[in-house]
Amino acid sequence: MSNSSSGNVGIVIVSHSSKIAEGAADMVRQMVGNAVPLAWTGGDTDGGLGTNVAGILEAIEAVWSPAGVAILVDLGGAETNSEMAVEMLAEDRRARVVVCNAPVVEGAVIAATESSGGSSLAAVKRSAEEFYA
Amino acid sequence: MHDVNASRAANAFAPLTASAVLVNAVGLHARPSVKLTQCAKGFAAKIEFALAPDGPWTDAKSPVKVMRVKAPQGATLHFRVAGPDGKAALAAVLALVHDGFGEA
Numbered sequence: 001m002s003n004s005s006s007g008n009v010g011i012v013i014v015s016h017s018s019k020i021a022e023g024a025a026d027m028v029r030q031m032v033g034n035a036v037p038l039a040w041t042g043g044d045t046d047g048g049l050g051t052n053v054a055g056i057l058e059a060i061e062a063v064w065s066p067a068g069v070a071i072l073v074d075l076g077g078a079e080t081n082s083e084m085a086v087e088m089l090a091e092d093r094r095a096r097v098v099v100c101n102a103p104v105v106e107g108a109v110i111a112a113t114e115s116s117g118g119s120s121l122a123a124v125k126r127s128a129e130e131f132y133a
Numbered sequence: 134m135h136d137v138n139a140s141r142a143a144n145a146f147a148p149l150t151a152s153a154v155l156v157n158a159v160g161l162h163a164r165p166s167v168k169l170t171q172c173a174k175g176f177a178a179k180i181e182f183a184l185a186p187d188g189p190w191t192d193a194k195s196p197v198k199v200m201r202v203k204a205p206q207g208a209t210l211h212f213r214v215a216g217p218d219g220k221a222a223l224a225a226v227l228a229l230v231h232d233g234f235g236e237a
Contacts, residue, residue, distance in 0.1 A: 031167050033171075109163070110197055113167045116174075117170070117171060117175070118192070127197060
């Protein structure tokens with residue numbers, strides 16, 4: 001469900017569907033490579049469509065480093081649950097975990113590309129959000 | 134010169150230019166775009182490219198901007214590179230294009 005490496009910004013993919021989250025992660029791995037810590041989570045706790053805060057927290061934890069973590073989400077609950085997860089983090093980590101306003105698949109690939117070059121969390125977020133610019 | 138800031142460093146170096154034809158079947162689509170930006174990010178030099186020798190120029194380190202160019206197979210990519218490692222950077226991006234980004 002996750003694996004990590006280096007001091008690059010971590011990427012978390014949150015979708016209502018575990019298949020979408022896993023598929024987006026596959027695309028990141030194949031297109032960008034393994035230089036970026038990457039984790040995904042999707043579905044509610046019963047295995048249905050939805051998102052859950054515990055799963056998001058676990059994914060953040062899996063890719064955490066002081067370089068920070070960029071979260072890519074799909075619709076509504078994925079965003080609000082991700083924001084809730086960020087609020088539940090230790091205070092010193094909260095500012096280093098951001099939810100990107102970007103499409104989940106494209107944003108994940110772009111964010112990971114940016115991260116793989118050693119870019120800062122702000123640069124990773126900005127690059128992913130260029131899709132809506 | 135001790136300033137490692139890329140843009141200021143770039144100003145101190147005359148831009149190098151060269152071009153290469155996109156040989157891979159699908160052109161500069163998503164995967165090659167990612168490879169190009171990853172390659173470009175490995176250098177301090179400012180690296181830009183265009184479909185015409187006089188621009189408009191696209192920052193080769195921006196994955197979104199590179200993908201938006203949608204350069205097709207057969208297009209000529211004109212590179213403009215400036216920076217302390219400009220020569221190596223230009224050689225690297227040209228090799229990547231010549232090599233079809235490792236695709237067919």
